[in-house]
Amino acid sequence: MTEEFRFELVSPERVLASEEADAVDLPASEGDMTAMRDHAALITTLKPGLLRVKSHSGTREFVVTGGFVEVSAEATTVLAEKAYAGDEITDELIDGFVSDAEKRVSETEGAARDIAETRLACMKSLRSEITR
Amino acid sequence: MPSLKDLKIRIESVKSTRKITKAMQMVAAAKLRRAQEAAENARPYSERLANVMSGLAASAQDSPSAPAMLAGTGKSDTYLLIAATAERGLCGGFNSSIIRMVKARARELIKEGKTVKILTIGKKGREQLKREFEEAFVGHVDLSGHRRVGSEAAEAIAAQVRDMFATGEFDVAVIFFSRFKSVISQEPTARQLIPLQFEEAAGGDRRFYNFEPAEADILDELLPKAVSNQVFSALLENAASEQGARMSAMDNATRNAGDMIDKLTIVYNRSRQAAITKELIEIISGAEAL
Numbered sequence: 061m062t063e064e065f066r067f068e069l070v071s072p073e074r075v076l077a078s079e080e081a082d083a084v085d086l087p088a089s090e091g092d093m094t095a096m097r098d099h100a101a102l103i104t105t106l107k108p109g110l111l112r113v114k115s116h117s118g119t120r121e122f123v124v125t126g127g128f129v130e131v132s133a134e135a136t137t138v139l140a141e142k143a144y145a146g147d148e149i150t151d152e153l154i155d156g157f158v159s160d161a162e163k164r165v166s167e168t169e170g171a172a173r174d175i176a177e178t179r180l181a182c183m184k185s186l187r188s189e190i191t192r
Numbered sequence: 193m194p195s196l197k198d199l200k201i202r203i204e205s206v207k208s209t210r211k212i213t214k215a216m217q218m219v220a221a222a223k224l225r226r227a228q229e230a231a232e233n234a235r236p237y238s239e240r241l242a243n244v245m246s247g248l249a250a251s252a253q254d255s256p257s258a259p260a261m262l263a264g265t266g267k268s269d270t271y272l273l274i275a276a277t278a279e280r281g282l283c284g285g286f287n288s289s290i291i292r293m294v295k296a297r298a299r300e301l302i303k304e305g306k307t308v309k310i311l312t313i314g315k316k317g318r319e320q321l322k323r324e325f326e327e328a329f330v331g332h333v334d335l336s337g338h339r340r341v342g343s344e345a346a347e348a349i350a351a352q353v354r355d356m357f358a359t360g361e362f363d364v365a366v367i368f369f370s371r372f373k374s375v376i377s378q379e380p381t382a383r384q385l386i387p388l389q390f391e392e393a394a395g396g397d398r399r400f401y402n403f404e405p406a407e408a409d410i411l412d413e414l415l416p417k418a419v420s421n422q423v424f425s426a427l428l429e430n431a432a433s434e435q436g437a438r439m440s441a442m443d444n445a446t447r448n449a450g451d452m453i454d455k456l457t458i459v460y461n462r463s464r465q466a467a468i469t470k471e472l473i474e475i476i477s478g479a480e481a482l
Contacts, residue, residue: 070236070237072234072237072238072424073230073233073342073343074233075233075236075237089404089405090404090405100402101400101401102403103248103401103402103403104404104405105404105405105409105413128244128413130240130244130401137240139237139240139241142343
């Protein structure tokens, strides 16, 4: 058995990362989780949040706005709705997400509104996490 | 026999045409590189999504509660044909080959007694399909404002299609676009969007996954995404094909203009020479008469 654990982050438009990793912190919709080698095969959805990849060369952070992830013993593949890396993550970007989510809350009703509100809460916590 | 002046004008005009086609070819080549890159960058996502989806779909298809987007409505009375073409012409057979395919399919379906609805993406498709299928039109998407195909544009189209499906406006949706094989070869393709179809994942080894939340919930969330992604990848392929087709069409046009200039130049030189000879003969016979 190999000792490798591959991390891949792809968005519909491009491949953002494809590298070896030790651990990946994921903002899964049922609660944050960490995927490491030999994790049980799992498919889960993501909420908007911060994705952290720890490898021997350090920790990298990505912002994802949702999507889903496929975890297996040898690899973690994140299929993000939209993903941003490194210096693409700016205050304006995050503020844009928050105001978009706020707009959606004010426009929708009923069950869709609940979803929109959850999204807004995620965006806000993402903002506080980044500014911290 | 056209006069020397006429020939000269003619040569100049072909030369300026050649300049234009050459410029268009170079622009298309630059755009092609970008479009091709975008299409290639998008492929990993589509592939992985299709992989996961085909696994999910296989297990969901058997259950009676499978979502309609996957299992279909159980009927196939109304077809939505989505024709993705270019906003501009001058790209060889690119637009017409897609349109020909849509028309053939539409006629076939009408003959079988099905209802056909048409949604066009891109101006060229609308112009040409409107003539024959005016009453079948349900909408048009204008992409001329976008310089590059973005996932937002695809998402908007997919949302429109999903809304129509949710309100029962059609049973089967098919998107027509041109698959980018290489710069010189683009293949008009029909891809069924709803009910979704996936090619079986290569290798065929099925992993057993845990699902969080439950499998059905994930499927509900993934299906719309899969539809959007299929539209997106179709648009990207189309954009690359369009530029490829335009590049080779303009390359041909440039070469033809070159050939024409060569021919006209020969005719021009010959008639110039003939005129000189004629003048010489006149002078000589004039001198001899003295």
